[in-house]
Amino acid sequence: FEAVTVLGFHAFARAGVEVAVVEVGLGGRLDATNVLRPEAAAITNVAMDHADYLGDTLEQIGREKAGIVKPGVPFVTAETAPGLVELFRGVARQRGAPLHRVDAERLSDVFVAADHTAFRYHTLAWGALELTTPLVGRHQAVNAATALEVLEWVPERWRPDVDAIRRGLAGVDYWGRDQVVRLGERTWLLDVAHNTAGIHSLVDTVDRLDLPRPLTALVGVLGDKDWRAMLPPLLSRCDAAVLTQPPSAPPERRWNVHEAARAVEAFTHVVVEPHFPSALERAADGAGQGTVVVTGSVHTVGSALKLLGLEPLSGR
Numbered sequence: 001f002e003a004v005t006v007l008g009f010h011a012f013a014r015a016g017v018e019v020a021v022v023e024v025g026l027g028g029r030l031d032a033t034n035v036l037r038p039e040a041a042a043i044t045n046v047a048m049d050h051a052d053y054l055g056d057t058l059e060q061i062g063r064e065k066a067g068i069v070k071p072g073v074p075f076v077t078a079e080t081a082p083g084l085v086e087l088f089r090g091v092a093r094q095r096g097a098p099l100h101r102v103d104a105e106r107l108s109d110v111f112v113a114a115d116h117t118a119f120r121y122h123t124l125a126w127g128a129l130e131l132t133t134p135l136v137g138r139h140q141a142v143n144a145a146t147a148l149e150v151l152e153w154v155p156e157r158w159r160p161d162v163d164a165i166r167r168g169l170a171g172v173d174y175w176g177r178d179q180v181v182r183l184g185e186r187t188w189l190l191d192v193a194h195n196t197a198g199i200h201s202l203v204d205t206v207d208r209l210d211l212p213r214p215l216t217a218l219v220g221v222l223g224d225k226d227w228r229a230m231l232p233p234l235l236s237r238c239d240a241a242v243l244t245q246p247p248s249a250p251p252e253r254r255w256n257v258h259e260a261a262r263a264v265e266a267f268t269h270v271v272v273e274p275h276f277p278s279a280l281e282r283a284a285d286g287a288g289q290g291t292v293v294v295t296g297s298v299h300t301v302g303s304a305l306k307l308l309g310l311e312p313l314s315g316r
Contacts, residue, residue: 029067039154041068041097042076044146046084047197059087066091074153078102078146100153102145110141112208114180121145125152126162133169136178138208139201144169175312176301178205183308186284187212187291190305192298194222196229202295203233214239214290217268218283220246220276220300223255228263230296235267238293240286243272244279246299276300280307 022038024031046062054061062084069075069088075097077088085101092099106122109130118132119141133144147169151159160168178201179190189211193202206215217238221227235241241264243257261270273279283292294304305311 024065024068028065028069030064031067034067037070038068038073039158040074040076040150041070042146042150043068043079043088044077044143045079045197046081047195058084062087063091069095069097071095071097074098074100074150076100076102076146076149076153078142078149080104098153100149102142102149107141107145110138112136112138112205114209114211117141117144119144121148123148123152125159126165129162129165131166131169133172135172135174136180136209137201137205139204140178173312175310176298176305178202180209181308181310185289186287188294188304188308189291190294190301192301193230193295194225194297196226199230199234199295202293203237206234206237206293211291212289214287216283216287216290216292217241218244218279218292218294218300218304219296220244220249220279221255221260221296222246222249222253222299224253225255225297227255227260227296231260231264232267234293234295235264235270238268239290240269241267241271242279242283242286243270244276244300245274246297247276247303248299249297276303277307280304 022033022036024033043065046058046065054064058081066088069091075088075092077099078101079085079088089099107119109118109120111118114136116132116134117136117138117140118130120128120130122128131144133140148165151165176190176192181188181190189206191202193199215238217234217240219231219234219241220243221230243261245254245257257272257274261272264270271282273282294301
């Protein structure tokens, strides 16, 4: 939902409308944001994450997240799994909330480049729109479409015009989400994917971009994440990988890097370097004039941005 929050906020802000866009935390049912009654609510999709709080199946997690659905409040989702769609439809019907889905048939002509994503989305309020966002990845087109769908169902007096929507989507600045940076002779792709769904989105982006080879992955995952499912899709596309320890991860959430290396050594050449600055250096040396893909955790990407002098608040 983060991207929907950012895109929605920009669209409102660029329109000069004083409306708060609030992101729910881990889940929905027990979230502190339930003290608010929104004009619209949205759930992009449901993935296996925060299972220790939300449940150990997608259905349990989806039901928890559906706690943000309020009586009479338009509810938007981009979820496509039939079982979860039916779950959301049932919750919406029970609470008298109009359900609106992001229709895949209305999203077309998605083009992903290293510095933007372009797409066409057919809306009810503004007709067919050809839009561009600097966020990279097909999933960002879906997120943008979700934000548009939300904006369609807020009260008309708060609905931005087409120019505001274009400026809002074009003005998003979102670090560490399929962020492609060229530094000297080397390309860096940084993405905070920290669950299986996030990794699949990252892999889709890697497949769509013509990144310079060789491709070296620098991966640091938290110990409570499903790294066994996360690593194979990415590492099978890489020429080498350096597994490391996210330096800012709490001690109790650190993963067993050596165990992970043994589990995935069949997919690519894997080395272990727990010391993060050394791991970053090894990945860069291994990539040469190719590409380093940094991923696995917000902790990992944040530390990499700092060491590379790319911190969002550093003025660069």
